[in-house]
Amino acid sequence: MKIGILTFHDTGNYGAALQTYASVEALVRMGHVAEIIDYTNPERKAIYEVKARFKSEIRAKRFLAALKTLCSAKIISNRMRQFNGFYDQYTPRSEERMETASALDRAAPQYDAIIAGSDQIWNPRNNGGDTAYLLDFVEDAARTITYASSFGAVELPEGFHKDYAHWLKRIPSISVREEAGVKIVCDLTGRNVPRVVDPVFLLTPEDWLHLATKDGIVFRPSEGLLDYTATHGMLDRFLNTTGLKGHFPSITRIGTALSPRDLVTAKMQIAASDGPLVFLRRLMEAELLFTSSFHGTALAILLRRPFVSVLSGDAGRDSRITNLLSELNLSDRIYRPDMTTEGVMREIPFDKVHSILRRRRKESLDFLSSSLSQILPR
Secondary structure, three states, X not given: OEEEEEOOOOOOOHHHHHHHHHHHHHHHHOOOEEEEOOXXXXXXXXXXXXXXXXXXXXXXXXXXXXXXXXXXXXXXXXXXXXXXXXXXXXXXXXXXXXXXXXXXXXXXXXXOEEEEOOEOOOOHHHHXXXXXXXXXOOOOHHHEEEOOEOOOOOOXXXXXHHHHHHHXXXXXXXXXXXXXXXXXXXXXXXXXXXXXXXXXXXXXXXXXXXXXXXXXXXXXXXXXXXXXXXXXXXXXXHHHHHOOOOOOOOEEEOXXXXXXXXHHOOOEEEOXXXXXXXXXXXXXXXXXXXXXXXXXXXXHHHOOOOEEEOOOOOHHHHHHHHHHHHHOOOHHHEOOOOOOHHHHHOOOOHHHHHHHHXXXXXXXXXXXXXXXXXXXXX
């Protein structure tokens, strides 16, 4: 079948890029023709496109944020150049670039099936309240599926319940990524839907290693720390409370929690413009990953890399990480103020973890196969 995937793509975010790649690749390996529906709305566009972001912040009278965007314009542009190169090479997209509901309406009939997901596509704060991510543009709802979609919250904000309930009830095959999503869908529709793994887990560790080395990259293991966090102070707190301050001969920062001090610290390397493949290389080379990213955590697990995950304090956002680590019996990898150097460096039982992942991968692929088998090719 020809399958269109609607997700958060074409962004400068490692998780978004790599889950997009995995979504297409998994379906292709199942024997289908799959591509990303190249759609974005103004709210999404304003996150990563410098001009749109700057204008959005000015309109919202967020003048300090606008100044920061202006100062970091070159970094953002360089980063997006790297990401766009990855998307062009590894994620097939629809011929038409779409930014309106009418464009989606015209595109829908060309697909046998349309899948929404993964990532936080149902989080109104991330999708701008756009019901396209609930597949409202597909006239024949029997052709719709959701895979590992996430609300990014423990409950849906007020004002969205009616629309979400209406559009979700149309979709015959729904799956979500977190336990909170199971409850929200049940509350809205009365249906108990399955929880499946994020698309990155649909590919094997060998698949990711193959991708990471496609450009002839050679891994050189180091004793450095890779920091992938989004909040100022997280890294310093981790290093100070665990007794690891001064332990790592080098620290590479790829997240957004940068400070002016980082620019003048000798052992600190700023890699804010890296593309997805370089990110995989840095992950493979680092002695330890410290991250607040769900996909950073997921890829460290897949590639058997030591990691510590730190929570943001936002229950909905954090549930992505806590659900995953609880299921894999890795909750001890979540940062705590009483975490010690020994606790950080303790060997992770990856053999047991990957045994669980193999079972969950099969269950999730079975969901996709079963859902698609109920749709007749056009």
